[in-house]
Amino acid sequence: MQGAWLCGEHELSLARPLVMGIVNVTPDSFSDGGTNFDPRAAIASGQSMLADGADLIDVGGESTHPGAGEVTPAEELARVLPVVRDLAALGAVVSIDTRHAEVASACVAAGASVINDVSGFSDPAMVALAASCDAGLVVMHMRGDPRTMQDEPRYGDVVAEVSGYLSAQAGGLEEAGVARERIVVDPGIGFGKTTAHNLELLRRLEEIVAAGYPVLVGASRKRFVGEITGVSEPRDRLAGSIAAALEAVERGASAVRVHDVAETVAALAVARAIGQGTGE
């Protein structure tokens, strides 16, 4: 996809796929089990992802895996704020992964330039915040609530439903005054979806891309990768996660959200070199 994603003072070129590195400042994330709960560890981890070639760092303080415990917005903010502030001060493009407008607002004030909302800007307070700032926005699809989303999710045509939802939410943001170039959409792999749903969304990603917004895909270390490969430990799902990232980009994704930045950057570089016939 051509053009750029406008994120505050940053303009991220979409000429090649963007890599978003994940920093979970939580004790209970499914994939890293709390290694970045200490803010100093989280900041160091973000810095090393930037050195490995991440284009932006997604900082989250609330685990959203099925069955995750409740966190108050005040606690969530206390976790993420020092990490957002320090990484932004280094000049990094920082994304705040939150469903809470008060958390997003404080993080944007502290230097975050992307708001990543797994509830798809369904809260009017989030829409108002989006309209009042110039941050880039990730609009993600989730079925229901993190606690209940995996209770027998059912769709007619999952791709049509997810794509329709994303276009409606993005359209609502534009109606509220948000520039289209600030918006990226995300099918929400694993959020209220079975393995079959996830595979269908990835296989037919081009139908979501066709709606006209750049698409972000977060498949890294997710359960469907473990189901297919038989790898139960999320940290050991690198090979399957890279396959998912490459297939997403091949089908038109503009960005991938990953835990293993160096490996994903290298895999994308080789895939791109093959496509272009040059390693430059």
Ligand code: HH2
């Ligand atoms: N996935 C997770 C969290 N935030 N945001 C977007 N836009 N897309 C995703 O696919 C997505 C997301 C869940 O993964 P992770 O952050 O590793 O785990 P946890 O929610 O347990 O912290």
